Amino acid sequence: MADRTVYNPMRKVAIFGGTHGNELSGVVLVNHWLKHGEEIARPDIDVRPFITNPEAVEKCTRYIDTDLNRVFDPENLRKENKLNLSYEVKRAQYINSVFGPKGSDEAYDVILDLHNTTAHMGATLILENSRDDFTIQLFNYIKKCMAPLTCSVLLNEHPQLKYATTRSIAKHPVGVEVGPQPQSIIRADVLDKMRMVVKYALDFLKDFNEGKEFPPCNLEVYKVLENVAYPRKENGDIAAVIHKNLQDQDWKELNPGEPIFSTLDGKTITYEGECAVHPTFVNEAAYYEKNQAFTITQKILLTAQSVRCINSK
């Protein structure tokens, strides 16, 4: 008999929009579902659409004081002295009280957190834990349903580069990142892809809760290796821009010696790594302030055991 992981049924599911207030696909979908919930209803699952950063949404900006999607660490979630806290840390504590507490039995089972990127990443799922068989199975299911559309999986469990996401309060956090879409606009094609990802995720949860067993699977993922910074001048100004050969080439192979930046006086800067990598988040608007021109990843294969619901009928 094959190895199998069993889980309790997934009853508490949230769909977060507006974690970044200018990433409008999730904002628009969550606001729509708050009024018209039929599309996301599934039997015996409490599916809760929720705007996580309403003030940032109101102002159509990424955040008010600090990036909400970076403050769900134990230190911020525990901070007292409410008067001195940033808007987002206060908000994180509130979200944690409603959908967490993070790491507890009461925490939500699954949180789908909806984001957009200016990078040409297509539909992307972000995995936070390579040993979470349930989430790997979920991603495998979504990826198969999305075909022939591409649905890539980004694995971020890098010891320094992993960050404390809003979704991380769930037992099974699911990052959904769809691009390319400029900040502050809504593209119909991007909206459609995001909507499909959510539909397939909920369909999987329904099937799972109803007792369907998902056999062992392999999942191709892009594992975060490193962030590449912009070349800067002495005064801090950007000295080069993403080279046109790299622009819009997220997930494609980048080899040593290939161009990555162009300077304003016409020089080309090449990739000087040791081996081929797969860039992603290429020219993401929000990452200029983080000084990330792109992220390099390595393609690896994860395997998941069969998963099944413990007390299915």
Place this chain on the structure above:
Amino acid sequence: MADRTVYNPMRKVAIFGGTHGNELSGVVLVNHWLKHGEEIARPDIDVRPFITNPEAVEKCTRYIDTDLNRVFDPENLRKENKLNLSYEVKRAQYINSVFGPKGSDEAYDVILDLHNTTAHMGATLILENSRDDFTIQLFNYIKKCMAPLTCSVLLNEHPQLKYATTRSIAKHPVGVEVGPQPQSIIRADVLDKMRMVVKYALDFLKDFNEGKEFPPCNLEVYKVLENVAYPRKENGDIAAVIHKNLQDQDWKELNPGEPIFSTLDGKTITYEGECAVHPTFVNEAAYYEKNQAFTITQKILLTAQSVRCINSK
């Protein structure tokens, strides 16, 4: 003998970047040229690169208090009581004192104002006056040099929709609008196109000052007819998004009965005008707050007389 318009030589030329602080091609180019001016130097022309809204650039936002590119009207330019003025109105008065005064003999001859759009407009020149033979000749020259790349001309002299631009203090205002580019990022392809437009504009001015006569020409332009608003719900939320068949189709013909919006519950809204039009600024991020989903235009042909410099050697 053919009709000819004669002008004084064009000695005072400015290149404005950062009129909208999150439209980065112009910001980056102007900052580069402030330190490395050789590229924009032309004999006997004072070419002055200038950041018009430095605080908005610093914050990487469109504006601080109000849209700088809408306040160069006589009323705002004359306002006193400096304490109560918005940052941008103060700034407009300062810019007008340096590069104007608007409408005076001392005003700069030509101002190239560099903008980006999230719309798929390619390289676009914006004309404010259909009887300005000099600017029509300039645009005709740039357009020919840009080929085979498209360079479209938008004519805005609509009695209600024309607005008081930053460049309007010059005798010959030139709007340069290049897209698609998300706000807050720099794309190499968009940067290159903007740089080409500026180069050809300066080359024209040099040739003109040196006595070259430009023969009569015809210029195809898209004349602004109307702005189309987003359908809204009662609470003000957007009820529909740009239809996928219209997205990225700037300048293409749109016929009555063709789709323009999709509602979130899957309905299609069609264009109900009387005749074919050419949409532009389709899904421009900055126009959500102005409630403009796109602008419709009509293709017309302008003619310009021959132009020549009055006192060329």
